[in-house]
Amino acid sequence: MKTYLDCVPCFFRQAIEAARIAGAGRETQKKIVDELAKELRGFSLASCPPLMGRAIYSLVRRITGKADPYVDIKKQSNKLALGIYDKLKKKVARANDRLLMAVELAIAGNIIDYGIDNSLNIDKEIKKIISEENKAIRKESRANFDYPQFKRAVEKAKNILYIGDNAGEIVFDRVLIEEIKKLDKDKKIIYAVKQSPIINDVLMQDARDCGIDKIAEVISSGADAPGTIPELCSKEFLKIYKQADMVISKGQGNFEALSSRPPEPTFFLFMAKCPVVARDIGCNQRDIILFYRG
């Protein structure tokens, strides 16, 4: 996805928020904002938003000296999500279509963001998403939700690349991966994390902390943008990306980074969190999306 001008105010909002999370005072925050203003002038709108996201968080790290400002938040999100793992498994076990429920939960997991401070909120959000209303929608044709195609692809695929997104959410990914492995335990699943800290995106440690390494091979994409921009990825990752029978891409950032180039057969699972992305897709903000592009 290209960058819209409406992304610009949000770039500054993100920079200020990240600076505060990194413990920056007012003067340091202003310095970061000024540096961002400088970078913005050379930034092409043809680039995807995560490229600017990368620049923003790089600025914050450099100016505050904090290598991973979100480390505590990530740990907390993982702990929170691991605490409801059994509940998620029960939800799947009770569902008529287990895979569908696991897919919906994996997308719903995208709401676990550092803004959410207790499990009650998560419960509420999940209930909203897996509501009766949504069940009714499922019976009708559902826009931006290519589930039948996803199901066929999952059943057929021998090797799947699963590109992770955020801490916390990764536990929901585990539930979906476990369901996929249930179809055929010999399916090879590779789970990709970021190379180095970027917002609350998953790293190798998060994959280990949340037990992903027990059910999938965990690799790094080689990149550190808040979205998997191929130009920034390692050769090893790109080889796996190209050879996969199916790619499952989680989160809005990965959608922004991968959607506009001719992709490998990719399913984008995410919640449309911002109005710009919602407008780009033609959906409502907070819709859950399962998009096929191949």
Added chain:
Amino acid sequence: MKTYLDCVPCFFRQAIEAARIAGAGRETQKKIVDELAKELRGFSLASCPPLMGRAIYSLVRRITGKADPYVDIKKQSNKLALGIYDKLKKKVARANDRLLMAVELAIAGNIIDYGIDNSLNIDKEIKKIISEENKAIRKESRANFDYPQFKRAVEKAKNILYIGDNAGEIVFDRVLIEEIKKLDKDKKIIYAVKQSPIINDVLMQDARDCGIDKIAEVISSGADAPGTIPELCSKEFLKIYKQADMVISKGQGNFEALSSRPPEPTFFLFMAKCPVVARDIGCNQRDIILFYRG
């Protein structure tokens, strides 16, 4: 009020919005955003937000070549508000405390913004503000609402400077000024408008179109920021400002511009439209405020 870092994303949002209202295409919008980024780096947070507002709209005018992008919007707002003038007068006539009702309506008029496209919305908003709930609050002590002091000052003042804000809203100002004149028709009221176009702020023409010139002397502040920054005002205006027994300042922009310096005895009437101002005051967003500072 000083500028908060949280104002920065909003500066860019305003620039993009104004550029679009001026009919700018994507490239021109980007040029405006880049120029704003350049200006931002030299901008001190000790300045008040309307100073940057002035720079933003000056950029938009210069780059798009449109001297008054909001001219049609202003005309439409005035027409809309004049259309409910009789209804406003009836509301005041039926009130137990006519002056209080006129004050509340004058603040409520601040919601007439170019975003609102029909009179039904305005009706709804006014009803919400003048609701039973608010009537109940009136009986209790009301935070940030120095009405008793306002009433005493209005009764006593011989010459009042009334600093206007937006088109549309000006009709609500007229209703309040008419109530003030009812107390004593010999009170001298001077109504100040902006010198030249800035967003949807009132100019001399708006004051004439809405009949303010029949009940008050209309002057220009000499300034063209979206808030009356004394350093930018004419000597004539400043003389009147200093000699007034009482100043009524309308709108958030005038509050931002005038609140942090030792003011002449001033009553600030406005709706706290943004989260930053609400936090600065310690109120909720959309609260109606009547602040005395003197």
